[in-house]
Structures are given as structure tokens and as C-alpha cells.
Amino acid sequence: MLEKDIKKVLVSTQEIEEICVRLGEQITKDYSGKKPLMVGLLKGCMPFMSELMKHLDLYMEVELMGVQSYHGGTASTGDVKITRDLDIPVKGRDIIIAEDIVDTAKTINVITKLLKYRGANSVEVVTLLDKPAGRVVDFEPKYIGITIPKEFVVGFGLDYDEMYRNLPYVGVLKEEVYTK
Numbered sequence: 001m002l003e004k005d006i007k008k009v010l011v012s013t014q015e016i017e018e019i020c021v022r023l024g025e026q027i028t029k030d031y032s033g034k035k036p037l038m039v040g041l042l043k044g045c046m047p048f049m050s051e052l053m054k055h056l057d058l059y060m061e062v063e064l065m066g067v068q069s070y071h072g073g074t075a076s077t078g079d080v081k082i083t084r085d086l087d088i089p090v091k092g093r094d095i096i097i098a099e100d101i102v103d104t105a106k107t108i109n110v111i112t113k114l115l116k117y118r119g120a121n122s123v124e125v126v127t128l129l130d131k132p133a134g135r136v137v138d139f140e141p142k143y144i145g146i147t148i149p150k151e152f153v154v155g156f157g158l159d160y161d162e163m164y165r166n167l168p169y170v171g172v173l174k175e176e177v178y179t180k
């Protein structure tokens with residue numbers, strides 16, 4: 001049913017799995033001997049973080065933070081609203097923020113600064129998708145799954161008007177879906 005709204009598949013389920021294996025190996029190597037705290041940004045991080053975690057061979061903790069940056073449309077408003085804060089202190093922790101996509105980078109910039117302000121020892125970002133053509137803030141995530149062109153995508157956590165997060169791949173939405 002959802003598939004009829006998709007113009008093309010940009011990142012397939014298999015590609016996402018391969019990305020998670022690669023990123024998992026890299027992060028496992030980089031954080032060996034450390035006990036990182038992975039902070040997933042809700043709601044978009046859910047499928048990606050679940051898949052990625054399986055490939056992290058580390059003593060690590062996982063926490064979630066609720067962040068809203070889009071409010072129903074396909075363009076960023078630039079407002080970053082924290083809808084659910086962390087339950088634990090981050091002082092001295094090595095944090096890896098898990099994100100679905102970095103577009104303008106406003107969200108990740110605000111959250112990174114907040115966690116550093118709260119005393120985190122280090123803050124890095126792992127994102128499934130990077131859309132550098134959308135940048136407004138100068139920010140380069142350390143771990144990038146795949147770089148995509150400036151198109152509005154849905155699936156694997158990414159939504160349009162809260163829908164399509166449950167698609168098992170990342171696809172480009174047909175324009176008629178959001179112009180009607």
C-alpha cells in the first residue's frame with residue numbers, strides 16, 4: 001500500500017544492512033576500551049539505531065532523546081524542540097548521537113552543543129543519511145552511512161507528516177503526495 005507513494009528506492013534494505021555492518025565495525029574499533037553512551041534522537045533514529053546496535057561489540061549504554069525539527073512539511077523550520085530529555089547525566093561520557101539524517105545540521109548542532117555544555121567528554125555523530133546540499137550550519141558527522149542528493153526522503157525512520165517511518169528502505173516520495 002505505502003509503496004504506491006514512492007517514486008524510487010534510494011537506499012535498499014540490503015544496502016542499509018551493509019551500511020550498519022560497516023559502521024558497526026568502525027565504531028567498535030574506534031571505541032575499543034571505552035564505554036560509550038549511544039543517544040538516539042527520536043523518532044527517526046529507531047530502525048537505524050536498532051540495526052546498528054547489533055553490530056557494536058562494545059560495553060555500551062543506550063539512551064533516547066526526543067527531538068522535533070520538522071513540523072509536518074518537507075522543509076526545515078530551523079526550530080529544534082526537545083520533547084523528551086535524557087534520564088541520566090552525561091558528564092564525562094563518550095557520546096555517540098544516532099540520527100536518521102543530517103540535512104541543515106541545525107538539529108545535530110544544537111544537540112551536540114547541549115551535550116558538551118553538560119560536560120560530555122566527547123560527542124560524535126553517526127547518521128544513516130547525509131544530505132550535505134541542505135547544510136545551513138557547517139557540520140560534518142564523523143560516521144556517515146550514505147550521502148544522498150537534496151531530495152525529500154521517507155522510510156526506515158524518516159517520515160512525512162508522521163507517516164512512512166515503517167518502510168523497510170529509504171525512498172523518494174512522489175511529489176503529488178505532499179502537494180495535494
Ligand code: IMP
Nearest residue numbers: 076102103104105106107152153158159
Ligand atoms: P536538520 O536539522 O535539518 O539537519 O534535520 C534533521 C531532521 O530533519 C531529521 O532528524 C529528520 O527528522 C528531518 N529531515 C531532514 N531531511 C528529511 C527528509 O528528507 N525526510 C524526512 N525527514 C527529514
